[in-house]
Amino acid sequence: MPSDTIEIQAAVCREFGRPLSIETLRLDPPAEGEVRLRVLASSICHSDVIYMDGGWGGDLPAVFGHEVAGVVTDVGPAVRPADAGVGDRVLVSLLRSCGRCGQCEAGIPTQCAAEFPIDSAPRLIDGNGEPVRAGLRVGGFAESVVVDASQVVKVPDDVAAEAACLVSCGVMTGFGAAINTARVQVGDSVAVVGCGGVGLNCVQGAALAGALPLVAIDVAGDKLERARAFGATETIDAVAGGMAARALALTEGRGFDVVMTATGSARAIEEALPLLAPDGALVAVGMPPDDERVALAATRLSHYGQSILGCKMGGARLRIDVPKLFRLYRNGRLKLDELISSRRPLGGINVSIELARRSRDLRHVIVFPG
Ligand SMILES: [Zn+2]
Ligand SMILES: [Zn+2]
Incomplete structure (x- = not known):
């Protein structure tokens, strides 16, 4: 073992849909443009759960977890200060x-086409000498990770790690859907379908942009109540039916300028299309399983001028958007702490994952000794 390879504890997924096993792994030092960091907080995103349940395939064994905050311990020789x-x-x-x-160069780093050495050569090795993948390019359910330097953004000193890690994916995605993709304007009528961890951030992004009305739509009454705390001005209970009629009533018969769907289902997109105003835009935020298809009346596009906008990770440009989000948080304009529903050490991760899988709670954060 090279001198700068370290031993770490990590929660390893060896079989889809089964509890993770806490194992000792070896983690290589960072190469060229990579950094290694000690993890301080790592929250469980719904995408982790779908991957760990086998919904999107992929190779095992793997360490998942991609909403991470930590302290840099080693940098590769090509990393710029x-x-x-x-x-x-x-x-x-x-x-x-x-x-x-x-x-x-076009300003769409979420679709970067480059290949990185770390993509093909895992930095994690298990006790049998076998490689372990870093799922979702991070592998954050572990005491330490190695990632490319382009994946990290500095966190202000007064922002706690457990709040900072939420910005990595869920907050960035929901906020960016409203601000970068939909480009919500003050006074736009906006609806958000699905008010979980990402949807709530679509709501708070649209609220900051001045949406009115700002309507939260969900099947769960408690989520609708929470959406009000994040800025929703009205709510629609999707279970009660009559969603399109309610949408028209709330928008003087026009429908919404913007509808964001933040559930991982194609059906949500189909059900949201009738809520759009002529010229309105639907932003598809939640990521459905690979095999789901959407059916739509083609005249929506060519006759009514409606559009469907794709949105990966909120169209994030990390070095522009992340500092903006921290600035809003530190000035009391963006809620982060309110998104946390539990904190556990790595040893309790299977409990947290089970809660994330079946509950309506928000983010369950794994915390590591500082
Ligand atoms: Zn995520
Ligand atoms: Zn690129």
Whole structure:
């Protein structure tokens, strides 16, 4: 074992749909443009649960977890000090970008086409000497991770790690859907379908942009109540039926300028299309399983001028959006702490995952000794 390889505890997924096993793994040092960091907080995103249940396939064994905050412990020789230095507190995103490919140059780093050495050569090795994948390009259910320097953004000193880690995916995605993708304007009528961890952030993003009315739609009454606390001005209980009629009543008969769907189901997109105003835009935020299809009347696009906008990770440009989100949080404009429903050490991760799988709660955070 090279001198700068370290031993860490990690929660390993060896079989889809089964509890994770806490194992001792070896973690290589960071190569060229990579950084290694000690994890301080790692929250469970619904995408982790879908992956761990086998919904999107992939190779095992793997360590999942992609909403991470930690402290940089080692940097590769090609890492620029402006990006990360030893001792920096950072958040880690699953987004890797080279800054040089066509998509990066076009300002769409979420679609970076570059391949990275770390994509094909895992830095984690198990007790039998077998490689272990870092799921979702992070592998954050572990005491330490190695990622590309483009995946980390510095965290202000006064932002706690457990709040910072939420920004990595769920907050960034929901907020970015409203601000970067839908470009909500003050006074726009906006609806958000599905008010879980991402949907609530669509709501708070649209609220900050001045949406009115801002309507939360969900099947769960408690989620609708919470959405009001995040800025929704009205709610629609999807179980009660008559959703389209309610939408028209709330928008003077027009329908919504923007509808964001934040559930991972294609059916939600189909059910949301009739809520749109002529010229309205539907933003598909939640990621459905690979085999789901959407049926729509084609005249919506060519006759009514409606559009469906795709949205990966809120169209994030990490070095622009993350500092903005921290600024809003530190000035009391963005809620983060209110998104946390439990904290547990790594040893309790299976309890947290079970809660995340079946409950209507928000984010369950795994915390590591500081
Ligand atoms: Zn996520
Ligand atoms: Zn690129």
